[in-house]
Amino acid sequence: MNHWDWSAVTDFMPTFWDGLLVTLQVLVLGSLLSFTLGLVWAIGYRGPRWVRWPVNAVTEFIRNTPLLVQLFFFYFVLPEWGVQASALTTGTLAIGLHYSTYTAQVYRAGIDAVPAGQWEAATALSLPVPRTWFAVILPQAIRRIVPALGNYVISMLKDTPLLMAIGVLEMLQQARLASAQTFQYAEPLTVVGVAFILIAYPASLLMRALERRLVR
């Protein structure tokens, strides 16, 4: 057991691909959820005081508490509230909600960077509020927003292994199950660790390139 065993790697690969698929599924759905929910928070930050204050309090609270505890919270509490959801759904919701508080900050920074004259021009043209947002402000804010959102997608990827705590069969959980069967811990865990680097490093290079092109 002290030696590296390539046959353990080949034995692990089929379940590894299953795990990778689940990880990517969580990542895609979680990202979409965090992008939309984050936009809701960001618009809330600009609302009247009775909207702004609770939105600020809730997002600060979620952002400053561990995702792992939030996962357990939703996993145990949702059924008590009568919501029956699979571990995968619960996990995706929790990670999406957690990261929405980060994306909200990204949107806020992007929106704040749009010059005040743009808002004034929209008012002068008496554009309705939705049109001001979707035709004037957001298209200009998006240049700063996209690379930063990409970086949070990469962070989210690195947080998906937490979902193993509630039994989601993502990469790390698959590795754990494989090693529990064969007692070979080194190979599956190393494969998963390397997989994360192989996905995250090119992705972060891509984001840096995007940042150079879009952010002026």
Add this chain to the structure above:
Amino acid sequence: MTAGLWTHWILPGIWITIQLTVYSAALATLVAFGIGIARTHHSRVVRFLAGFYTEVFRGTSALVLMFWLFFVMPGLFGWALVPMWAAVLALGLSYGAYGAEVVRGALNAVAPAQREAGVALSFTPWQRMRLVLLPQAVPEMIPPFNNLLIELLKGTALVSLLGVADTSFAAYLVRLATQESVEIYSVTLVVYFVIAFVLTRGMRVLERRTKAGVGITAGAAGAGGAR
């Protein structure tokens, strides 16, 4: 929730969380400055090695690293780590890699004339770093370091998956004992939030102090902490 659960599990759990945060933050700071300064070194080899370190440890997931250190190290190298130290090592090494980027960024942001002035006064490279560059760069590092510290605090919850009896682990046990999920997990979240709040306040004070040390007064210090 009975008093026994508090005194036997939750309070010791909070103490373990605080210890983990302090030890990992200390290791991460050491790594961040070591690797971050190495990334501004004039030798290309040193820069490459430091860059390689940051990319590897920023690329992998802290939880995977923790499991790797705990389960794989004993088999491959023949020495085992106590879960607590495997956790500190994993958190310190990976958040240190993030911190190294902060250190590098802040050092590069110091005006080049400052370095040149150090050269003109024939300071040794170490004197330049210690007397000229770092005092000006450190105040700039504190707001991003605060963000990382909060991330690190949140990361300590992962150790409960290795069986270390921290706050999250205590919450899990209390839930098994009382079946009151909403109560115990709400309390746990509030505990983490309070610790994070105290850390943020502390870092604000530290920022003001270090800024005052290089002659920047409070007025400009307000923007700290915002991401």
